[in-house]
Amino acid sequence: MADIRELLEGVRAGTVSVHEAEHALKTKPYEDLGFANVDLHRQLRQGVSEVIYGEGKTAEQIAQIARTLAENGQVHGLITRLDGAKAKALVDWGLPLEYDPAARVGILGGKPESVTEGYVLVASAGTSDLPVAEEAALTAEMQGCTVRRAYDVGVAGLHRLLARMDDIMDASAIVAVAGMEGALASVLGGMAACPVVAVPTSVGYGASFDGVAALLSMLNSCAAGVTVVNIDNGFGAGYAAAKICIRRK
Numbered sequence: 001m002a003d004i005r006e007l008l009e010g011v012r013a014g015t016v017s018v019h020e021a022e023h024a025l026k027t028k029p030y031e032d033l034g035f036a037n038v039d040l041h042r043q044l045r046q047g048v049s050e051v052i053y054g055e056g057k058t059a060e061q062i063a064q065i066a067r068t069l070a071e072n073g074q075v076h077g078l079i080t081r082l083d084g085a086k087a088k089a090l091v092d093w094g095l096p097l098e099y100d101p102a103a104r105v106g107i108l109g110g111k112p113e114s115v116t117e118g119y120v121l122v123a124s125a126g127t128s129d130l131p132v133a134e135e136a137a138l139t140a141e142m143q144g145c146t147v148r149r150a151y152d153v154g155v156a157g158l159h160r161l162l163a164r165m166d167d168i169m170d171a172s173a174i175v176a177v178a179g180m181e182g183a184l185a186s187v188l189g190g191m192a193a194c195p196v197v198a199v200p201t202s203v204g205y206g207a208s209f210d211g212v213a214a215l216l217s218m219l220n221s222c223a224a225g226v227t228v229v230n231i232d233n234g235f236g237a238g239y240a241a242a243k244i245c246i247r248r249k
Helices: 004-013 018-027 042-046 059-071 084-092 127-142 155-162 165-170 183-191 206-219 234-247
Strands: 030-032 037-039 077-080 097-100 105-108 119-124 146-150 173-178 196-200 226-228
Touching (some): 004 018, 037 059, 059 084, 127 146, 127 173, 146 165, 165 183, 183 196, 183 226, 196 206
Parallel strands (some): 119 146, 119 173
């Protein structure tokens, strides 16, 4: 069965027996592939299917997980931290994959339609932060959110950020992506009415300590409404911002 609602509608209509429904419910929550227990109820619980973390998995493992999700009615899928060689293999094997090499993100089955009235604004301090910012943006879009992007608007040229005031003030949630000293998150937190999810990146010179300086700066922000995810965790930020946006629709 594609999903629980379809199953229950079938029981009500008499096209599915109680025994068949019972069997489907017993077996549906997850499928054991030996190397992974694929969560088949994630979409029912959270509105989006299980996200596949590509790093550390073989292309064969990723393909098997993706096919299992698709066979159980989860049409749209997201693969994060996917390298080009694995992406090529998945395409060669016939999976409906769109690949963003900068963000290292694979999209299965295309993006879903937006279900939100508002939008998530993804802002990056510099062009070097784009891979993490795009991971956040694509993650939010895969949850059904409209996303606006404001890239290379860091504090080294604050006028660039001020030119996007309309986008900032009307956003349902903002993802602030910055390396170096991570100041962008505090600036946005002091300007916006919505929650700001800050993402420190590993961009910067020696004393940035691969993102630790930005992380500490964001954690110590004096701007209210700023919360922080892990270094380079665009996925976590995009996911959280999308949840906020969807709740506010």
